[in-house]
Amino acid sequence: MNRAKLCCYFFVFAANVMLVSSVGEPNIIFIIADDLGWNDVSFHGSNQILTPNIDALAYNGIILNSHYVQPSGSATKAALLTGKYPIKLGMQGDPIQPGDTRALPERKLLPEYLKDIGYVTYLAGKWDLGYTRWNDTPTYRGFDHHLGFYNSWTSYYDFLTTTTVNGKDYSGLDIRRDAQPAWDLAGQYATDVLTDYAVGTIQQHDTTKPLFMMISHLAPHAANPAKPLEAPQETVDKFKHIIDSGRRTYAAMVSKIDDSVGAVVTALEQKGMFENSVIIFMSDNGAPTVGEFRNWGSNYPLKGLKGTLWEGGVRSPSFISSQLFLQKGRVSNDLIHVTDWFPTLLSAANGDVSFLDLDIDGTDIWSSLVYNFDTTRRSTLLNIDEKNRNAALILSNFKLIVGSTKNGTYDSYYGETGEENLEPVVYNTTAIAKSPAAKAIDKVSYSPTSEFEYMSLRELATLRCLDPSVKRTECDLSDGGICLFNLTKDPCEEDNMVNFLPSLVRQMKRKMVVYREGLVEWQERNLDIENSDPKLHHYTWNPWRDCADATCSA
Incomplete structure (x- = not known):
């Protein structure tokens, strides 16, 4: 490279560095899909469910192909908001249930840190971290405002959450504006309700202050057992090529999330906020293709599903997109754990990460994302479940997994490959390029990713199993x-190398023992269903201990 060209590159790089450091605190939009499978976003290689807005953002950002979460939603959200492995919080077990006395332990959460440096904080959607007392609920844990529900699930149109305990049904409304029940929203589709709230929040936002908004979708989680999957019929009809009716409705639920992403990005662009925004998208765990709360999602070609420590349960379809990045349009295979977002987003917000507790497990990867540096994370704990006696750990590109889940019931591959269709489906790159998200990107980006580049990025983001030979x-x-x-060569976990690398196995077992020493005992499920019965609280799921009035706190 000649000297003139080298100087030119250096000047552009330096100018971009100055731009990133001078834009001030970015708006942060964190979108969480619930129980979305690896194979259910089309940027991972399947043509069956096309997600043009999601794909457009991913291709113009950084696809995170080695992004790990916890095997269940409550644990993942606890890790995200605290930066700590759930084993240090007693949150490593089952998701919190209706009428459950468990809650996220008291400690300063991510939105509270962001509020300290001037952010306005919103939660749209699912909380999933306890509501025994008002002090356990979102507006007492760092969110200025909340429109959404407390439990792990609710119905998509009437927002009734129903659970059966000892043969008796308990049912009540589970949708609120801040602390007040929102009865008027019954009859509207849940994804649309959350989207309208997110868009309205952006439209009304005071742009002199940075915005942190977590959009924690209900979809595509299964709703009440009597009617687990729901979507508008006109959206379901777009997927007539899918053979299985359950899978068809699931596809519509995913498509509504994609529409939501497009609407949020459009609102950011129209408000003049998009250029200084960071958007993260992920699933909280793998899809439960079969079993409890089955939703017909697919983790193909990954083994296992939600609730397991196989890749299908903990490797999350994820990306981060921002105009602040110096190198967009790439696929990262760097190891990232959901705890990393806690220090990373504080760093992005120009917060002082050095003041964080030394016992957090997250790693600040903001500079790595902005400047395309290698991350410093080389290992991560996936979980230790002392009750069910299973655990998993990643070190470099190797994964050690100990003990089965439900006696190996979910050890096989589950979910459709995406090729089980009534008619061939092609990947429509033009639909991506013309999506609302892509149009917004085109208006602000000096070098948007081209249709030609979509295909090469998609190829890099598609995982493949070992050759059959x-x-x-x-x-x-x-x-x-x-x-x-070896996850680099064998992401489908087909070839067990435990007998070939004994020294590595010993090293990883020692790391697991060290983690085990800091484990806080599993918070056992403890249902206080008689006192939390919605009939006692105006037919709503409501905090029931210490006081029932939102104006008081415990």
């Missing part, structure tokens, strides 16, 4: 068995 060693996790996989 490769000899494999089976994995047996029964009776506390141990397996080791």
Whole structure:
């Protein structure tokens, strides 16, 4: 490279560095899909469910192909908001249930830190972290405002959450504006309600202050058992090529999330906020293709599903997109854990990360994202479940997994490949380029990703299993068995290398023992259903201990 060209590159790089450092605190929009499968966003290689707005943002940002979450939603949200592994909070077990006395332990959360440096904070959607007392609810835990629901699920149109305990049904409204029940929203579709709230919040936002908004979708989580999947019929009809009717409705639920992403991005652009915004998208865990709260999602080609420590349960379809990045339009295979967002977003907001507790587990990767540097994370704990006696850890590109989930019931591949259709489906790059998200990007980006580049990025983001001709060693996790996989070569976890790398196995087991020493005992599910019965609280799911009035706190 000649000297003139080198100087030119250096000048552009330096100018961009100055731009990133001078724009002030960015708006942060964190979008969480609930129980979305790896194979259910089309940027991962399937043509069955096209997600043009999601794909447009991903291709113009950074696709995070090695982004890990927890195997269940409550644990993932606890890790996100605290920057700590759930085992240090007693949150490593089952999701919090209706009438459950469990809650996220008292400690300063991400939105509280952001409020300290001037952010206005909103939560749209699912809380999932307890509501026994008012002090457990979102507007007492750092969010200025909340429109959404407290429980792990609710119905998509009437917002009734129903649970059965000892043969008796308990049902009540679970949708609120801040602390007040929002009866007027019954009859509207949940994804549309959250989208309208998010868009309205952006439109009315005072742009002299930075915005942090977490959009925690209900979709595509299954609703009440009597009618688990719901979507507008006109959206379902767009997926007539899908054979299975359950999968067809699921596809419509995912499509409504994609529409929501497009609407939010459009609102940001029209308000003049998009150029200085950071948008993160992820699923809180893998799809429960079968079993409890089945939603017909697909984690193909990954093994396992929600609730397991296989890749299908904990590797999340994710990306981050921002005009602040110096190199957009790339696929990152750097190891990232959901705890990393806690220090990373504070760093993005120009907060002083050095003041954070030393015991957080998240790693600040903001500079790595902005400047395309290598991240410093080399390992992550996925979970230790002392009750069910299973655990998993990643070190470099190797994963150690100990013990099975439900006696290995969910150890196989689950979900459609995306090719089980009544007619061939093609990947429509033009639909991506003409999506609302892409149009917004075109208005503000000096170099938007082209249609031609979409395909190469999609190819890089598509995971493939071992060649069928490769000899494999089976994995047996029964009776506390141990397996080791090279995730770079074997993301589908087909070839057990535990007997070939004994020193590495010992090293990883020692790390797991160290983590085990800091474990806080699993918070056992504790239902106080008689006192939390919605009939006692005007037929709503409501905090029930200490006081029932939102004006008081415990």
